[in-house]
Amino acid sequence: MASSDLEQLCSHVNEKIGNIKKTLSLRNCGQEPTLKTVLNKIGDEIIVVNELLNKLELEIQYQEQTNNSLKELCESLEEDYKDVEHLKENIPSHLPQVTVAQSCVKGSDLDPEEPFKVEEPEPIKKPPKEQRSIKEMPFITCDEFSGVPSYMKSRLTYGQINDVIKEINKAVISKYKILHQPKKSMNSVARNLYHRFIDEETKDTKGRYFIVEADIKEFTTLKVDKKFHVLLNILRHCRRLSEVRGGGLTRYVIT
Numbered sequence: 707m708a709s710s711d712l713e714q715l716c717s718h719v720n721e722k723i724g725n726i727k728k729t730l731s732l733r734n735c736g737q738e739p740t741l742k743t744v745l746n747k748i749g750d751e752i753i754v755v756n757e758l759l760n761k762l763e764l765e766i767q768y769q770e771q772t773n774n775s776l777k778e779l780c781e782s783l784e785e786d787y788k789d790v791e792h793l794k795e796n797i798p799s800h801l802p803q804v805t806v807a808q809s810c811v812k813g814s815d816l817d818p819e820e821p822f823k824v825e826e827p828e829p830i831k832k833p834p835k836e837q838r839s840i841k842e843m844p845f846i847t848c849d850e851f852s853g854v855p856s857y858m859k860s861r862l863t864y865g866q867i868n869d870v871i872k873e874i875n876k877a878v879i880s881k882y883k884i885l886h887q888p889k890k891s892m893n894s895v896a897r898n899l900y901h902r903f904i905d906e907e908t909k910d911t912k913g914r915y916f917i918v919e920a921d922i923k924e925f926t927t928l929k930v931d932k933k934f935h936v937l938l939n940i941l942r943h944c945r946r947l948s949e950v951r952g953g954g955l956t957r958y959v960i961t
Contacts, residue, residue, distance in 0.1 A: 782848065785865045789845050792872060840882045841915045842875040843946050843960050850944050859940055870937045871946070873926040877917050878960060880925040906957065910950045916959040
């Protein structure tokens with residue numbers, strides 16, 4: 707046997723002997739009356755520490771739930787922010803523009819030796835021809851989304867539904883801009899679309915804004931698939947649109 711193996715064996719035996727001595731010593735300590743009180747106190751403190759650990763575990767679970775709730779709130783706020791940005795970028799042109807004019811000048815800015823000049827008001831310009839407004843579909847609110855049956859929305863999220871509304875509004879605006887455009891200014895593509903739009907109208911859609919699947923494909927990047935029709939069912943449930951069928955065509959009317 708090599709000397710190194712012998713040393714390892716001796717070390718192992720000594721370690722075992724040391725553990726046995728410690729065990730016997732602890733057993734003897736437990737039998738001494740003077741140390742029983744100390745051991746009882748240690749036992750009581752272990753129970754207290756165990757209770758604190760249980761409370762700490764419950765607190766950690768509560769903090770995790772709070773963290774998840776905050777994450778959901780952040781996601782909801784991000785979606786609301788996107789909606790606000792969309793509204794900001796798509797303010798209807800027919801709304802009046804607010805301008806702030808400087809109505810007073812501080813005395814310190816005037817030169818006492820220079821005569822004060824009174825500026826004549828600019829002549830009133832004729833207001834531009836009012837542009838016709840285009841009706842858009844309002845976004846779904848959180849309360850409305852919560853009221854949609856789970857079997858209907860499946861795994862769809864609040865943001866996905868409003869993203870589709872955004873694309874539908876894009877199609878509606880693109881279509882009715884062509885319809886409101888003077889015919890003389892139309893190119894051949896716009897003229898062909900114009901005639902298609904007119905052919906698709908019926909007495910039930912007169913005076914109402916609607917699109918068809920061809921408009922979705924023409925003006926948006928949405929795929930007209932099973933998921934798209936599930937989203938349309940949700941929008942019908944939330945009374946954002948209705949359907950008018952006829953001539954082998956389904957017209958989605960903005961309500």
